[in-house]
Amino acid sequence: MSIEKGKISSQQLLFLIAGFVQGSALLIDFAVGITEHQTWMVIIAGLIITAPVVLSYVLLSKMFPGMNLIQINDMVYGPFLGKAVSLYYIFFFMMTLSFNVRDVGELYMTFLVEDMPFVFLLVVFAATCAYAATKGLEVLARISHLFVVSGLFVIISNFILLIDQMDFSNFLPLFELPFIRIFQGIHIMSVIPFGETVVFLMIMGCLNRTELAAKSTFFGLLIGAVSLLGVAVRNTAVLGKTQTIWTSTSFQSIRLINIGTVLTRMDFLVGIAQTVLVFLKCSIFFYVLSAALGQLFGLTSYLPLVLPIAGIEVIIAATVFQSPVDHAMITQNAGIIYSVPLIFIFPLLSIVIARIRGLPKPEGGKEA
Amino acid sequence: MIFLLLIYAFILIINVPGLIKRKEWRELAAFSFLYVIAFALGLMYVLDIPIPSPMKGLQHLIVDIFGIEYPQG
Numbered sequence: 001m002s003i004e005k006g007k008i009s010s011q012q013l014l015f016l017i018a019g020f021v022q023g024s025a026l027l028i029d030f031a032v033g034i035t036e037h038q039t040w041m042v043i044i045a046g047l048i049i050t051a052p053v054v055l056s057y058v059l060l061s062k063m064f065p066g067m068n069l070i071q072i073n074d075m076v077y078g079p080f081l082g083k084a085v086s087l088y089y090i091f092f093f094m095m096t097l098s099f100n101v102r103d104v105g106e107l108y109m110t111f112l113v114e115d116m117p118f119v120f121l122l123v124v125f126a127a128t129c130a131y132a133a134t135k136g137l138e139v140l141a142r143i144s145h146l147f148v149v150s151g152l153f154v155i156i157s158n159f160i161l162l163i164d165q166m167d168f169s170n171f172l173p174l175f176e177l178p179f180i181r182i183f184q185g186i187h188i189m190s191v192i193p194f195g196e197t198v199v200f201l202m203i204m205g206c207l208n209r210t211e212l213a214a215k216s217t218f219f220g221l222l223i224g225a226v227s228l229l230g231v232a233v234r235n236t237a238v239l240g241k242t243q244t245i246w247t248s249t250s251f252q253s254i255r256l257i258n259i260g261t262v263l264t265r266m267d268f269l270v271g272i273a274q275t276v277l278v279f280l281k282c283s284i285f286f287y288v289l290s291a292a293l294g295q296l297f298g299l300t301s302y303l304p305l306v307l308p309i310a311g312i313e314v315i316i317a318a319t320v321f322q323s324p325v326d327h328a329m330i331t332q333n334a335g336i337i338y339s340v341p342l343i344f345i346f347p348l349l350s351i352v353i354a355r356i357r358g359l360p361k362p363e364g365g366k367e368a
Numbered sequence: 369m370i371f372l373l374l375i376y377a378f379i380l381i382i383n384v385p386g387l388i389k390r391k392e393w394r395e396l397a398a399f400s401f402l403y404v405i406a407f408a409l410g411l412m413y414v415l416d417i418p419i420p421s422p423m424k425g426l427q428h429l430i431v432d433i434f435g436i437e438y439p440q441g
């Protein structure tokens with residue numbers, strides 16, 4: 001029996017995915033230091049590579065209607081191996097959520113409220129996301145379009161306000177960087193903003209109609225990718241080569257907005273938009289992590305788990321990395337390597353095994 | 369320390385009575401398991417006891433043992 005009773009529409013799934021990908025707008029900075037002015041290319045390449053994989057998640061969830069990832073793993077790999085695979089996914093959800101919570105803390109500590117205790121920021125943010133997760137998937141889905149529209153508004157308005165400072169020769173020369181750096185950049189993009197949508201395997205089983213799921217997933221991914229592309233193009237066009245030396249390229253470019261000395265210091269807009277978008281992403285992660293653990297423990301409700309999970313996440317977020325540099329170094333290597341099986345291999349393997357074994361067996365049939 | 373105790377007392381108060389009242393023992397067991405881990409981690413953090421980073425371990429496994437790493441620079 002699935003732990004989630006609520007249902008969402010395909011349109012809501014579209015906005016959830018778009019908002020989730022937009023929530024990674026800050027994280028493209030992990031690639032900027034590696035791919036410099038060619039970041040826009042690796043975003044497009046990452047989307048092209050990951051879109052079929054993400055669409056395979058839709059296929060998998062259509063093969064197992066009404067089931068979440070934990071139930072699918074149990075059915076495909078059997079109760080023991082299935083639990084091991086599920087624990088691997090839960091570890092990934094837990095780590096990724098803590099990184100995102102930490103990102104918000106680092107953002108505030110570096111740019112907005114430098115004197116605030118780091119752990120206090122993490123507690124407040126995690127508690128807010130945990131509260132949203134307790135309201136359930138339907139509530140998150142109902143408000144997701146507001147997050148996406150406000151994110152798009154900020155990205156587009158900043159782009160327009162910075163047009164006079166853009167120099168499109170900053171994108172030249174094309175294809176200058178060595179292949180291995182482009183490959184690493186594509187790896188970062190295909191895992192962090194796009195591949196993390198594997199969390200939706202916990203959600204797709206709640207769709208009320210699955211016919212439009214593939215279309216909604218693709219367009220959600222596309223809206224998210226266009227938002228990231230807008231941010232990357234703006235940062236490169238405004239900052240050029242210097243974008244690699246800043247901690248947050250978005251903040252640095254927005255700080256250059258100066259319209260008649262009236263519209264200045266607009267970086268708070270990025271701060272607000274980024275907080276709102278990461279909030280949606282972290283709330284989805286909180287929901288997914290709690291539901292996954294609840295399903296693994298065989299509970300009827302995930303709600304009692306949300307607050308203890310928030311407590312664990314805060315401490316992991318506060319201690320997992322020593323500094324933003326440490327954060328970037330580990331994410332650019334081990335962080336993107338250990339998640340490859342979860343994003344690219346297990347879902348495809350599950351489809352192949354399910355096809356070979358003829359799963360799910362019809363009612364009354366013998367199941368694994 | 370005071371804040372930690374207050375926060376965890378609050379979490380206990382809003383979860384446990386309902387679970388006992390509804391006789392949801394499995395939920396209570398799962399809650400208690402995670403609650404103990406969360407409280408122990410919080411206590412270690414407050415007392416400045418070093419908490420091992422899972423990502424450091426993973427980095428060691430992937431980079432140092434398996435030798436999988438992107439070239440730097």
